[in-house]
Amino acid sequence: MGAVESLLAGFGARVIATLAAIGRISIFAVRALLQLITPPFYGREIFNAFLSVGYYSLPVVGLTALFTGGALALQIYSGGARFNAEAVVPQIVAIGMVRELGPVLVGLMIAARVTSSIAAEIATMKVTEQIDALVTLSTKPMAYLVAPRVLAGLVMVPLLVGIGDIIGIMGGYLVGTGRLGFSETAYLSNTVDFLEMRDIVSSLAKGCAFGFIATLMGCYYGMGAGRGAQGVGRATKTSVVAAAVLILAANYVLTEAFFSA
Amino acid sequence: MIRLEDVHKSFGKKPVLRGVSLTVEKGSSTVIIGGSGTGKSVTLKCVLGLIQPDSGRIFVDGAQAKGGDRTEFLSRFGMLFQGAALFDSLPVWQNVAFRLLRGPDALPRPQARDKAIEKLARVGLGPEVADLFPAELSGGMQKRVGLARAIAADPEIIFFDEPTTGLDPIMAGVINDLIREIVTEMGATTMTITHDMSSVRAIADRVAMLHDGIIRWEGDIREMDTTSDAYVQQFIHGRAEGPIAAVR
Numbered sequence: 234m235g236a237v238e239s240l241l242a243g244f245g246a247r248v249i250a251t252l253a254a255i256g257r258i259s260i261f262a263v264r265a266l267l268q269l270i271t272p273p274f275y276g277r278e279i280f281n282a283f284l285s286v287g288y289y290s291l292p293v294v295g296l297t298a299l300f301t302g303g304a305l306a307l308q309i310y311s312g313g314a315r316f317n318a319e320a321v322v323p324q325i326v327a328i329g330m331v332r333e334l335g336p337v338l339v340g341l342m343i344a345a346r347v348t349s350s351i352a353a354e355i356a357t358m359k360v361t362e363q364i365d366a367l368v369t370l371s372t373k374p375m376a377y378l379v380a381p382r383v384l385a386g387l388v389m390v391p392l393l394v395g396i397g398d399i400i401g402i403m404g405g406y407l408v409g410t411g412r413l414g415f416s417e418t419a420y421l422s423n424t425v426d427f428l429e430m431r432d433i434v435s436s437l438a439k440g441c442a443f444g445f446i447a448t449l450m451g452c453y454y455g456m457g458a459g460r461g462a463q464g465v466g467r468a469t470k471t472s473v474v475a476a477a478v479l480i481l482a483a484n485y486v487l488t489e490a491f492f493s494a
Numbered sequence: 495m496i497r498l499e500d501v502h503k504s505f506g507k508k509p510v511l512r513g514v515s516l517t518v519e520k521g522s523s524t525v526i527i528g529g530s531g532t533g534k535s536v537t538l539k540c541v542l543g544l545i546q547p548d549s550g551r552i553f554v555d556g557a558q559a560k561g562g563d564r565t566e567f568l569s570r571f572g573m574l575f576q577g578a579a580l581f582d583s584l585p586v587w588q589n590v591a592f593r594l595l596r597g598p599d600a601l602p603r604p605q606a607r608d609k610a611i612e613k614l615a616r617v618g619l620g621p622e623v624a625d626l627f628p629a630e631l632s633g634g635m636q637k638r639v640g641l642a643r644a645i646a647a648d649p650e651i652i653f654f655d656e657p658t659t660g661l662d663p664i665m666a667g668v669i670n671d672l673i674r675e676i677v678t679e680m681g682a683t684t685m686t687i688t689h690d691m692s693s694v695r696a697i698a699d700r701v702a703m704l705h706d707g708i709i710r711w712e713g714d715i716r717e718m719d720t721t722s723d724a725y726v727q728q729f730i731h732g733r734a735e736g737p738i739a740a741v742r
Contacts, residue, residue, distance in 0.1 A: 273597075275596075357582075358582075361577055362577060363579050363582075365539070365544050368544055369542055369568055369573045370568075370592050370596075371565045371568045371597060372592075372596060
């Protein structure tokens with residue numbers, strides 16, 4: 234085989250492998266969604282997943298949003314000063330946090346904290362035969378491990394995004410009123426008046442999508458982990474990278490869907 | 495009774511099972527011996543449906559193992575895994591009572607806990623172990639908890655995957671004795687895979703040797719030492735010289 238054929242064959246093999254991976258992930262996603270509405274439901278597992286994905290992510294989400302909102306206010310103020318537009322800080326912080334930065338940063342933080350933890354936990358269960366043990370104990374791994382985590386992603390991440398949006402705006406408010414000389418009431422009223430329902434709905438819808446992606450990737454790569462510590466490490470790394478890339482891609486698609494007109 | 499008929503399984507291009515045929519009589523204890531990587535665990539996992547064979551048929555009490563109600567099918571089995579495979583996130587008693595707490599015949603938690611403590615006592619562990627987590631236990635204790643979980647729902651069929659691997663000789667002896675006692679008193683059908691010859695002698699009624707993807711020899715435990723099969727003789731005496739190639 235010549236060099237060109239070899240190159241083409243290698244490229245073709247990669248395309249086929251990528252398409253196969255997309256197909257496997259799609260089938261896994263459909264099975265996970267169907268499992269959400271199919272008994273049995275494991276209440277304790279669902280509660281634990283809600284705690285792990287939602288409650289325990291609050292500090293990292295809050296801190297990220299707070300500092301980002303503050304930094305955003307400073308940037309808009311200094312950037313806006315170039316064309317005498319310093320006064321738009323409250324509006325731009327609000328729209329920037331709610332439409333983009335809130336959902337994306339929360340999504341990426343969840344990918345870092347939750348996706349990695351889910352993938353590592355399930356992958357470890359896989360390599361230590363705990364998943365086989367589940368099956369022999371008449372328990373479906375999709376119902377016991379995957380569905381509670383995906384449900385937690387779908388429900389808790391939009392809530393985290395909502396909280397992140399509020400804290401981010403508060404970060405901007407603290408910097409705007411404390412450092413940049415904005416009036417407290419004017420800052421808040423400008424923020425509230427400027428935001429539309431569409432902004433908030435898009436933010437929560439993005440949270441829902443990103444929560445689904447983050448938890449699904451953790452479960453998918455965890456369940457498919459190879460052998461040994463290397464298998465666990467690879468599953469964890471790949472799941473976080475895949476979740477982050479898919480979240481950013483989904484963000485673009487959803488932004489087009491909500492705001493392209 | 496468990497019957498495997500001409501079961502084949504390959505992983506990629508590597509054939510692991512190349513026509514395994516084996517019958518395990520009801521109420522008997524059959525031990526499968528063989529070197530590492532000869533497909534002993536794969537054979538057990540094929541019976542349980544954890545791995546789908548490429549071809550061949552597997553029957554449990556006359557009914558084909560694949561298809562049908564999997565929950566109902568698996569409820570007849572208990573399994574002790576090589577590394578115990580305890581659930582890290584659950585305390586010991588919930589590991590033991592895992593099956594008892596779930597499904598249509600689930601017991602109330604206090605009752606399931608009592609039953610778990612009873613099974614822990616059966617494997618020589620006190621109630622103080624019940625609320626510990628698996629990571630707080632030694633390897634031998636984990637194996638015992640795994641054994642308690644395997645017998646918790648009084649299954650008809652129990653599989654033991656390398657029950658003494660990684661244990662010191664005394665603890666291995668304790669586990670072997672426990673398995674023999676439990677099997678005798680429960681009257682369960684058991685399949686054990688091991689390459690520990692002291693386990694074989696303590697547990698087995700019948701022995702089957704798996705080599706190169708087929709059952710090379712099968713017979714009563716009393717015939718094992720006197721068989722003229724060169725493979726079995728090399729294996730049970732741990733000789734480097736013989737028909738089984740040793741990788742040096």
